[in-house]
Amino acid sequence: MADNYLENKFEELRNRPAAKKPTPSLSTLLRKNRSYRGYDQRCVVTQAQLRRIVEVCTRVPSGRNQQVLRFKLLTKDAGSDRMQSLYKLGGALPELHLPFPGTEPEAFIVICSTVKPDKWVNMDVGIAAQSMLLKATEIGLGGICIGAFNKAALTEAFALPCEPVLVLAIGKPAEHIEPVPVHAGEPLKYYRQDGIHYVPKIVVDDLIL
Numbered sequence: 001m002a003d004n005y006l007e008n009k010f011e012e013l014r015n016r017p018a019a020k021k022p023t024p025s026l027s028t029l030l031r032k033n034r035s036y037r038g039y040d041q042r043c044v045v046t047q048a049q050l051r052r053i054v055e056v057c058t059r060v061p062s063g064r065n066q067q068v069l070r071f072k073l074l075t076k077d078a079g080s081d082r083m084q085s086l087y088k089l090g091g092a093l094p095e096l097h098l099p100f101p102g103t104e105p106e107a108f109i110v111i112c113s114t115v116k117p118d119k120w121v122n123m124d125v126g127i128a129a130q131s132m133l134l135k136a137t138e139i140g141l142g143g144i145c146i147g148a149f150n151k152a153a154l155t156e157a158f159a160l161p162c163e164p165v166l167v168l169a170i171g172k173p174a175e176h177i178e179p180v181p182v183h184a185g186e187p188l189k190y191y192r193q194d195g196i197h198y199v200p201k202i203v204v205d206d207l208i209l
């Protein structure tokens with residue numbers, strides 16, 4: 001073996017471009033993309049990350065291609081703490097008073113509409129929301145749709161120029177969530193047991209008409 005064989009081998013390995021992490025499949029993203037109500041606050045979400053998430057909305061369908069949705073990005077350094085009293089999480093588990101103190105989401109995307117929301121706008125909102133949550137999942141974050149928010153107070157607190165229609169919380173999830181297959185007609189209320197959040201989901205055979 002030549003004297004410098006190991007040295008050369010080491011150099012060669014060091015200079016090799018880092019292996020690219022494979023993009024998770026859609027099935028993986030869908031499985032991980034649960035509605036999280038508790039976050040690891042050690043992970044601070046940046047404006048750049050929220051911008052990357054919103055960018056998916058430049059590539060989604062829109063009824064009549066109207067594209068009336070606009071997005072307010074709220075991070076910790078942009079005063080997102082003012083959001084904390086303006087939304088409710090876990091309406092089906094009121095006794096838990098979610099989120100638990102210290103696990104509140106600290107970044108939000110407020111989805112607004114420049115026109116009075118009608119059925120087309122609402123469909124656009126759903127498409128945008130799910131697409132953004134999948135992107136958040138792809139970049140190692142997670143989130144939740146929040147429909148239970150104080151519209152008037154939110155509009156005033158952040159001087160929104162158009163109507164907020166849905167809020168997304170975004171952060172590093174700190175919850176263990178397990179989907180549970182159920183049949184149509186069975187209870188669909190989510191529940192918690194031994195620290196795990198279970199979400200009943202109807203099996204495909206029962207979804208097809």
Ligand SMILES: Cc1cc2nc3c(=O)[nH]c(=O)nc-3n(C[C@H](O)[C@H](O)[C@H](O)COP(=O)(O)O)c2cc1C
Pocket residue numbers: 033034035036037088089090091144145146147148149177190199
């Ligand atoms: C349009 C919409 C509004 C929602 N609003 C709230 C909300 O205000 N608070 C909350 O805790 N969860 C909210 N959720 C989350 C649902 O409760 C959640 O999707 C459901 O429990 C199923 O859980 P999964 O998303 O993990 O499958 C909302 C979901 C959607 C799609």
